[in-house]
Amino acid sequence: xxxxxxxxxxxxxxxxxxxxxxxxxxxxxxxxxxxxxxxxxxxxxxxxxxxxxxxxxxxxxxxxxxxxxxxxxxxxxxxxxxxxxxxxxxxxxxxxxxxxxxxxxxxxxxxxxxxxxxxxxxxxxxxxxxxxxxxxxxxxxxxxxxxxxxxxxxxxxxxxxxxxxxxxxxxxxxxxxxxxxxxxxxxxxxxxxxxxxxxxxxxxxxxxxxxxxxxxxxxxxxxxxxxxxxxxxxxxxxxxxxxxxxxxxxxxxxxxxxxxxxx
Numbered sequence: 001x002x003x004x005x006x007x008x009x010x011x012x013x014x015x016x017x018x019x020x021x022x023x024x025x026x027x028x029x030x031x032x033x034x035x036x037x038x039x040x041x042x043x044x045x046x047x048x049x050x051x052x053x054x055x056x057x058x059x060x061x062x063x064x065x066x067x068x069x070x071x072x073x074x075x076x077x078x079x080x081x082x083x084x085x086x087x088x089x090x091x092x093x094x095x096x097x098x099x100x101x102x103x104x105x106x107x108x109x110x111x112x113x114x115x116x117x118x119x120x121x122x123x124x125x126x127x128x129x130x131x132x133x134x135x136x137x138x139x140x141x142x143x144x145x146x147x148x149x150x151x152x153x154x155x156x157x158x159x160x161x162x163x164x165x166x167x168x169x170x171x172x173x174x175x176x177x178x179x180x181x182x183x184x185x186x187x188x189x190x191x192x193x194x195x196x197x198x199x200x201x202x203x204x205x206x207x208x209x210x211x212x213x214x215x216x217x218x219x220x221x222x223x224x225x226x227x228x229x230x231x232x233x234x235x236x237x238x239x240x241x242x243x244x245x246x247x248x249x250x251x252x253x254x255x256x257x258x259x260x261x262x263x
Contacts, residue, residue, distance in 0.1 A: 002049065003225075004028040004074040006066065008057050008115055009084030011042035013185035014134075017217035018081060023048030025221070030070045030077075032057075032084070057084045057111030063118050076126060079224060080119035081178075082112040083134045086150075087187060090195050093148035101149050108153035109160075116164055116175075123173055130174040132224060132234070133161045139179065146198075165231040174230045178220060181237035182210045189261045203258065208249035209237070210257050 005022045009015045011033035023029045023046055031052040033039045039052040051073055055066045070077050085108045088100045112133050123129030137144050138151020139158040158177065165175050188210075192199040199206075216236050223234040248254075 002027050003078040004030070004070060004076055005079040005081065006030045006032075006070050006077055006119075007081045007083050008032050008055065008066075008111065010081075011038040011052075013187060014180055014183050014213055014217065014220075015081075015083040016042060016045075017213035018083070018221060019050065020046055021217045021221040023050050028074045030066070030073065032066060055084075057082075057114055058106040060114050060118070063111075063114040067118050067122055071122070077119065077122060077129065079130045079132070080115060080123075081132045081134070081224070082115040084111050084115075085134060085136070085153075087136070087147070087191075089144075089146040089150060089191060090198070091146060096149050104149050104153055108150070109156055112157055113160060116160070120164070120168065120173060120175075124168075124171055127172045129172075130176070130224065130227065131164075132176045132178050133157055134178050134180065135161075135233075136179065137182075139177075162231070169230065174227060174232075176224075176227055176229075176231065177233040178224075179233060179235045179237070180216055180220060181235075182206065183213055183216055184210050184257060184261055185213065189263060192258070192263055199263070205249075207257050208245045208254055209242070211236070212257065 005027055007015050007019050010019045010031040019029045019031050028049045031039060031042055031050065032055040033042060034054060034056060036054050039054055043050060043052050053066055053069045055062045057063055067077065086104050088104060116131055116133065119131050135158055136154045137147055139154040141155060144151060161175060161177050168175060219236060220234060
């Protein structure tokens, strides 16, 4: 049976990868981006039962309109993935521009809160549904240089998702987390080009850790579809895999993962 999946921030990156994978499996997909132009471009590169609508996730009215659009298009929403996010990782906290701090907080935190609230309200009426929040570096309390603000938003979302799980333990909703690992996306490439010196210093280590969108997307979709326990965390780069890559990297050079992206 075809399910209906809404993915925020899905005109590029891992969001686009998830949309492509869900659609390839015969599910209905609603994608979102900041503008109609980006949505149209993504739709032109997708096949299957896919539609889309611009959405600023920081605006409750936009997120509600997205929910209403999906329901009108496909008669309901079965899975909602809060993927929209921004990572700016070039500066220590005190040097991060105020505009970047504001955008990360409103997109990563407020956007996910808006999406979760609106999806939960709609799904409770239908007495079914799954909501997944995209976490990332810092969500488990780790520190990474340059990721002070980004990591703070993801740490907050970890707590927020735990709170939602507890508050909805007596409902049919399944609420989960996704840690997709280190994926080479357009945003990663942009940041590398903006600070090539910093990128080259960490390139060797990062090359052992990163993955391509098309490698990770099928795994995440499998996990989302089969997850039936609220509070579950889907993790691509688990500790054993991480340690294995570090050890293997000491013995064998991995094919450069950045070359295909022009780096």
